[in-house]
Amino acid sequence: MAAPLQCLSQRLVNWARIKSPWITLFNSGACNACDIEIIACLMPRFDIERFGILAKGSPRHADILIVTGHVTLKQASRLRRVWEQIPEPRYVIAMGACGASAGAFHGLYHVMERVEDVIPVDVYAAGCPPRPDEIINAVVTCLNLLKEDQVHGGKEWRQRRVREIMEPMERKAGI
Amino acid sequence: MPEVTVPIGPHHPALKEPVNFKVIADGEKIVRLELDLSYSHRGIEKAAEQRDFIRVLPLLERVCGICSHSHSTVFVKGIEEIMQVEIPPRAQYIRTIIAELERMHSHLLWLGVAAHEIGFNTLFMWTWRDRELVQDTLEEMSGNRVHYGMNEVGGVRCDLAPHQVSAALERLPFLEERIHQYTDMVNDQQTMLLRFKGVGKLSREEVLNYGAVGPTARASGVDYDVRRDDPYLAYADVPWNVVTDTNGDVYGRTCVRIGELHESVNIVRYCLENIPEGPVRINAPKIAPDGEIMSRYEAPRGELVHFIRTNGTNKVERIDIRTPTLANWTSVAMCLVNKNLADIPVIVAAIDPCLSCTSRITLINTPGGKPGIITFDELRKRRQISDKGRGLP
Numbered sequence: 107m108a109a110p111l112q113c114l115s116q117r118l119v120n121w122a123r124i125k126s127p128w129i130t131l132f133n134s135g136a137c138n139a140c141d142i143e144i145i146a147c148l149m150p151r152f153d154i155e156r157f158g159i160l161a162k163g164s165p166r167h168a169d170i171l172i173v174t175g176h177v178t179l180k181q182a183s184r185l186r187r188v189w190e191q192i193p194e195p196r197y198v199i200a201m202g203a204c205g206a207s208a209g210a211f212h213g214l215y216h217v218m219e220r221v222e223d224v225i226p227v228d229v230y231a232a233g234c235p236p237r238p239d240e241i242i243n244a245v246v247t248c249l250n251l252l253k254e255d256q257v258h259g260g261k262e263w264r265q266r267r268v269r270e271i272m273e274p275m276e277r278k279a280g281i
Numbered sequence: 282m283p284e285v286t287v288p289i290g291p292h293h294p295a296l297k298e299p300v301n302f303k304v305i306a307d308g309e310k311i312v313r314l315e316l317d318l319s320y321s322h323r324g325i326e327k328a329a330e331q332r333d334f335i336r337v338l339p340l341l342e343r344v345c346g347i348c349s350h351s352h353s354t355v356f357v358k359g360i361e362e363i364m365q366v367e368i369p370p371r372a373q374y375i376r377t378i379i380a381e382l383e384r385m386h387s388h389l390l391w392l393g394v395a396a397h398e399i400g401f402n403t404l405f406m407w408t409w410r411d412r413e414l415v416q417d418t419l420e421e422m423s424g425n426r427v428h429y430g431m432n433e434v435g436g437v438r439c440d441l442a443p444h445q446v447s448a449a450l451e452r453l454p455f456l457e458e459r460i461h462q463y464t465d466m467v468n469d470q471q472t473m474l475l476r477f478k479g480v481g482k483l484s485r486e487e488v489l490n491y492g493a494v495g496p497t498a499r500a501s502g503v504d505y506d507v508r509r510d511d512p513y514l515a516y517a518d519v520p521w522n523v524v525t526d527t528n529g530d531v532y533g534r535t536c537v538r539i540g541e542l543h544e545s546v547n548i549v550r551y552c553l554e555n556i557p558e559g560p561v562r563i564n565a566p567k568i569a570p571d572g573e574i575m576s577r578y579e580a581p582r583g584e585l586v587h588f589i590r591t592n593g594t595n596k597v598e599r600i601d602i603r604t605p606t607l608a609n610w611t612s613v614a615m616c617l618v619n620k621n622l623a624d625i626p627v628i629v630a631a632i633d634p635c636l637s638c639t640s641r642i643t644l645i646n647t648p649g650g651k652p653g654i655i656t657f658d659e660l661r662k663r664r665q666i667s668d669k670g671r672g673l674p
Binding site: 165 | 319349416
């Protein structure tokens with residue numbers, strides 16, 4: 107698919123967004139392990155700032171939201187509100203086993219099953235907790251996704267691709 | 282001036298974890314502090330009752346990501362005491378080494394965070410760079426940087442190879458040199474002295490009244506450390522000193538933590554050099570007899586208590602976790618009164634708060650405003666309703 111024509115200012119913004127994505131952290135009730143690994147990312151050993159990535163406190167300044175851990179029922183509405191404050195295009199990274207399926211906390215009475223139940227997730231980082239290298243990998247994957255989305259003019263193409271793959275399979279299986 | 286309520290949290294740029302402070306201020310002076318700690322409540326105590334001793338350990342480790350070894354050690358220590366099994370000395374030493382490395386990483390982390398709170402980011406970067414050496418050692422020994430998974434009932438999961446011991450010993454001199462440098466910095470740097478001295482002062486009597494534990498209590502001259510007063514693991518064999526201070530302010534707590542860093546380096550070195558030979562685990566029974574135990578442990582933040590009741594099965598009947606941060610909150614709320622608003626971050630950071638382990642939940646009946654008790658069946662029913670609401674099976 108060809109890239110939609112964009113004006114110069116839009117192209118400039120797109121370029122800048124890839125060169126310097128700002129992230130915001132949201133602790134949705136995690137056990138701190140993911141948080142300290144993210145802070146370790148910002149430190150001299152791993153130094154995530156060499157990719158232009160800056161950790162920001164306010165969601166209104168951010169491009170990428172990193173959700174650390176499972177979502178407790180009390181934090182779910184707050185997570186949704188923080189996500190709504192991020193300007194479009196917004197991307198979400200769910201950290202660790204907890205972000206994908208609540209990990210060790212699966213089935214506890216005050217824990218939601220997945221981050222995806224509350225907000226759409228773009229990238230999952232594996233591990234409990236993910237090593238700083240894996241966090242950097244997740245952010246770089248997210249940047250590549252951002253680049254591809256810019257070419258396709260939005261996030262819809264990904265869902266369309268999933269539908270294109272899934273629909274013939276579902277027809278075959280008779281669903 | 283009329284009193285103003287300043288809400289902070291649960292999501293706030295200055296906070297690393299979800300917590301809600303309601304600071305009631307009169308101008309720049311704090312009148313009162315109200316806390317809501319329940320944002321990361323997960324219900325671990327209840328879930329622990331449904332898992333056997335093998336499956337419960339990964340869950341208990343994840344009570345807190347910073348003192349994960351503390352939680353699993355205090356639990357297996359209690360279970361082993363109920364079962365009356367004696368674990369091999371080599372396993373005791375390995376547990377001690379991991380525990381002290383964990384204390385080092387936690388205190389270095391705290392020193393960085395405290396420096397960050399007063400705007401001294403250079404020290405923040407330095408301590409976290411040095412902390413990576415401790416993390417490397419932990420990763421070599423256990424395979425993981427954060428959740429080590431070393432403990433099991435009856436010993437530890439993996440042995441230390443000679444090359445791991447020598448690699449760990451090689452890192453210690455550099456760390457020791459850096460810690461000396463931090464000691465000098467705390468005593469010389471005006472940036473730190475001005476923001477730490479006389480801030481958040483607690484007298485010895487106040488500490489005893491409010492039940493503060495760990496470095497917070499030791500900084501006010503309370504000579505109390507579970508490692509010495511109720512020795513466990515290999516601490517009885519190791520020569521070391523309890524670090525205390527008489528300042529009672531944030532400066533004192535910093536001095537205590539840096540002193541403990543020195544002690545930890547010495548304990549780790551002693552244990553690595555004198556580690557006995559032999560097996561690292563024994564075959565412990567799968568079930569524990571009837572019994573109750575109050576298992577105590579000196580976590581990096583203070584005294585950690587697990588109350589465990591067993592009932593002759595392979596699961597615990599009840600486990601209650603009292604974390605050091607919960608014990609320290611009262612002292613924070615009290616020593617913030619009549620202080621400047623700008624001192625909140627550093628006073629709160631001085632107890633090294635860890636909210637994920639502290640979260641408690643109280644059910645408040647909304648119309649009456651009275652706290653009540655909720656049964657597990659009721660909780661399960663609510664959970665099923667909320668699952669159905671989200672379209673989950």
